[in-house]
Amino acid sequence: MGVMKVSTIGSSLPVANELYRVTELFFSKSVEMVNKYDVRELPNVLSEDLFIVLPTRVKQVCQYVPAEKVLGVELIPEIQLYVDVAKIPQGKSVGIFNNNLAQGNMIVSYLQSYGLNLDYTVIPFDELSPEEVKDRLQKSEIIIGMNGFVGPEEVLFKKYRQALNTESQIISFNRTIKPQGIMDIMERITLFNYHELAKEAQETSSILNSRMQEVMAVSETVTDSMQLTRDTVKITTQMINKQIQQVETTIQISNEMGKAASQIDQTIQLIKRIANQTNLLGFNASIEAARAGETGRGFTVVAQEIKRLADESRQSVEQIRSLIYNMQDVSSKIVPLMELMTEEFKGLDSSVLEITDRTNTEADLMKEIKFALQEIGETSQKLFEEYNHLCSHRV
16 A cells, blocks of 8 residues: 655745654654655645645645645644743843744744743744844844744854844744644545555456456356367267167177078088089989980980089089188177177266266356356445445545
8 A cells, every 4th residue: 555645845945844844753654754845946746645834825835736635734832932931031022033924923822822921023034124134133132933943054043143132042942733733634644545545445356356357258168168068078979879879780780690691501501412412413313324325325414414513503502601601700700899899888978978967067166156256246346336435425
């Protein structure tokens, strides 16, 4: 949180220095003291948060500084001045050496409020000609002024040393802030800190809202991604189930093909036996035809043809049997592989279902997170509005 920057402005630099000194004395740990200015020599740019002046200079300073940044604080003499003045005998002429009449009269009123009624003459050296100042100094047996005016290195000795009587007594004093002025400064510091806290809360709330919007956007993206994942998993599950059905159908067909191959093999065995019998009959017919001579020559041709056909049938049967054997061998290998694939597909289907369940759970969690973030955002916004409300009422 920022620290309040404070400067002082006086009708002259010694007054500004005095205001600076007492303000720093009371509030050095609460504010940052920056500078002290003569109201006649103010810079064009003043960026401090608060300017402390004497009440008689508030209107003049507000011509250069926003009124809300100006605080009039009355200074009163420290108690030692009253003790010193109380020792002055009646009848002595007392000069109040000050830069302006208004503040000089204030000092007189302070002294008189304690019953210290003497022959006072105010010497406002910035508002009189040098000759008038010298004349009043020469007539004063006792000269009273704050340290910034009557100190050894200050204006009284720098400009008017020659006008001082050798017997003149000089009483210097410091001023301090009235209790009401202390309370006024404390109120300004409190108000400043309050606004700084509200501003930080606003900035924090704004950053928090921004971050939450980002998180919510990411949450939306993740939720959409999860929905896409669920859809993809669903499609994948359907494809896997379809593949399982196709594999199971293939297994069934393979089993049926194996049974059909067995039946064909039985039929081929029968054909083979018939071919062997036909071959044997052809052989016997050839023998009988040879015995018949010329009469059985035509029968011999037929018998040879039958034998040839029987041989070819036997050879074809052997080829078919070899092919069926290969088919049975392949079928016997396909079925276990298909069964294994079916089990793997079922396992994969189970994993996909598990992923789907987890995705659904994560999606539900993301919805809960999004809802919680929305609640935090609403709370943060309410906090920000409350700070603004409090600040507007405080001012």
